[in-house]
Amino acid sequence: MSILEVKNISKSFENTKVLKDINFTLEKGEVLSIIGSSGSGKTTLLRCLNFLERPDRGIIKVNDEILFNSEDPNTLKEAEIRKKRLHFGLVFQSFNLFPQYTALENVMLAKQLLAKQLPEYKTDKKDILNDIKNQAEELLIQMGLHDRMSNYPHQLSGGQCQRVAIARALALKPDILCFDEPTSALDPELTGEVLKVIKKLSEQNTTMIIVTHEMSFAKDVSNQVIFMDDGYVLECGKPSQIFDNPANERTRQFLSHYNQ
Amino acid sequence: MKQLPIVIGSLNIGFLQTLKLFFVTLIGSFPLGLIIAFGSMSRFAPVKYISKLFVWIIRGTPLMLQMMIIYYFPGLVLHNNIWGSGEMGRFLAASVSFIINYSCYFSEIYRGGIQSIPIGQEEAGLVLGMTKSQIFFKVTLLQMIKRIVPPISNEIITLVKDTSLARIIALQEIIWAGQSFLKGSHGISGAIWPLFFTMIYYLVFSGILTVLLGKLEKKLNYFR
Numbered sequence: 001m002s003i004l005e006v007k008n009i010s011k012s013f014e015n016t017k018v019l020k021d022i023n024f025t026l027e028k029g030e031v032l033s034i035i036g037s038s039g040s041g042k043t044t045l046l047r048c049l050n051f052l053e054r055p056d057r058g059i060i061k062v063n064d065e066i067l068f069n070s071e072d073p074n075t076l077k078e079a080e081i082r083k084k085r086l087h088f089g090l091v092f093q094s095f096n097l098f099p100q101y102t103a104l105e106n107v108m109l110a111k112q113l114l115a116k117q118l119p120e121y122k123t124d125k126k127d128i129l130n131d132i133k134n135q136a137e138e139l140l141i142q143m144g145l146h147d148r149m150s151n152y153p154h155q156l157s158g159g160q161c162q163r164v165a166i167a168r169a170l171a172l173k174p175d176i177l178c179f180d181e182p183t184s185a186l187d188p189e190l191t192g193e194v195l196k197v198i199k200k201l202s203e204q205n206t207t208m209i210i211v212t213h214e215m216s217f218a219k220d221v222s223n224q225v226i227f228m229d230d231g232y233v234l235e236c237g238k239p240s241q242i243f244d245n246p247a248n249e250r251t252r253q254f255l256s257h258y259n260q
Numbered sequence: 261m262k263q264l265p266i267v268i269g270s271l272n273i274g275f276l277q278t279l280k281l282f283f284v285t286l287i288g289s290f291p292l293g294l295i296i297a298f299g300s301m302s303r304f305a306p307v308k309y310i311s312k313l314f315v316w317i318i319r320g321t322p323l324m325l326q327m328m329i330i331y332y333f334p335g336l337v338l339h340n341n342i343w344g345s346g347e348m349g350r351f352l353a354a355s356v357s358f359i360i361n362y363s364c365y366f367s368e369i370y371r372g373g374i375q376s377i378p379i380g381q382e383e384a385g386l387v388l389g390m391t392k393s394q395i396f397f398k399v400t401l402l403q404m405i406k407r408i409v410p411p412i413s414n415e416i417i418t419l420v421k422d423t424s425l426a427r428i429i430a431l432q433e434i435i436w437a438g439q440s441f442l443k444g445s446h447g448i449s450g451a452i453w454p455l456f457f458t459m460i461y462y463l464v465f466s467g468i469l470t471v472l473l474g475k476l477e478k479k480l481n482y483f484r
Contacts, residue, residue: 050387086389096384099483100402109398110388154484172388 009058089169159190274437288359293366
């Protein structure tokens with residue numbers, strides 16, 4: 001059983017078709033990279049998975065549970081969608097950290113708000129909040145930020161911000177962690193430290209979907225690569241196949257820009 | 261010299277009325293402004309356009325005129341002076357006029373503040389499973405407050421002096437009190453110096469506010 005099944009996802013904005021019948025599956029513990037030129041629909045696909053956009057058509061299944069089915073109005077309710085989002089984590093290109101909170105508070109906030117809904121919150125408040133803090137600290141240590149926990153985002157470098165954002169997404173223990181061009185806002189030096197963290201996560205069998213322009217990284221870290229163009233999945237396969245023996249002419253053309 | 265304590269006493273009573281109008285206006289218009297701001301950002305077109313029309317009318321006409329209409333219209337045209345007679349009636353009418361007028365200005369400042377928060381902040385909250393109200397109160401509100409403190413400070417300082425417009429419906433605020441010695445009051449007449457004294461009250465009060473609002477602005481400087 002695949003952890004994620006995406007079937008026939010289509011999405012239009014106004015009169016522009018951005019996603020055209022997208023299909024793929026992802027196995028637990030594996031890493032899927034999505035490559036393709038800007039405007040090919042990669043980011044929109046990630047946003048659909050995180051329910052920031054609603055697909056016009058298609059089915060999204062996680063662990064065999066249908067999260068979204070355009071034919072079934074019961075799966076489209078706003079209140080339900082909030083819970084379903086928690087299956088996915090999303091790391092943004094521009095980090096989107098909350099500026100008024102420290103690194104540690106950024107990681108803890110969502111968990112603290114969710115904990116308030118627990119029936120045992122009133123009686124065990126102290127223990128629950130302590131647990132959340134310990135987990136958040138552990139995550140930041142794992143990201144190499146043990147000495148940056150009480151810093152505010154504006155006091156951190158871009159690479160450090162992005163690592164806080166990764167910790168923040170991991171804090172909710174999503175089934176699938178999505179990255180939307182996580183290093184595109186960073187200079188090459190800072191890119192390295194973020195990619196190292198993602199690589200480490202893949203070694204710990206974190207299920208991830210990564211939209212990226214870092215081709216050598218995608219080749220190195222992925223179990224599966226999707227090449228998108230003009231809203232279609234043109235090619236899907238193992239990294240060795242996509243990068244070394246692309247079957248599609250358009251894939252070959254796209255990759256040639258990176259191999260020069 | 262005998263006149264000084266008499267004048268100071270009168271001006272103090274007038275300034276108390278000025279302060280009352282000032283604070284009542286702020287307390288009323290801060291929340292009302294937020295409601296109008298949400299109205300003018302509503303996705304429901306009628307609410308949006310009615311809010312915008314209202315803001316246009318209130319910002320596009322003089323506060324002094326609005327106050328005269330609000331005070332005199334019920335009594336003269338509807339033959340029902342809802343404000344009641346005397347100083348209390350004038351104070352009520354002035355308060356309502358000021359609250360409506362200032363909430364329209366505040367609503368535009370709020371709207372600018374809310375719309376200046378990058379959409380990524382809301383989206384980050386959404387993917388972390390937060391509700392819309394959690395996102396507003398825990399994420400965007402403080403960022404919005406930080407951005408609107410300088411323009412709101414400006415309006416607050418303006419309000420200190422605008423309260424004097426209530427003189428037009430004979431509210432007994434500090435200008436009214438100072439002017440009374442021009443016409444004759446407490447056996448003093450033809451004296452213009454009490455009006456100069458009122459300047460000191462305005463300057464001291466707006467000075468204190470400037471310092472306090474500056475402190476608030478600094479306090480919010482811990483993040484960007």
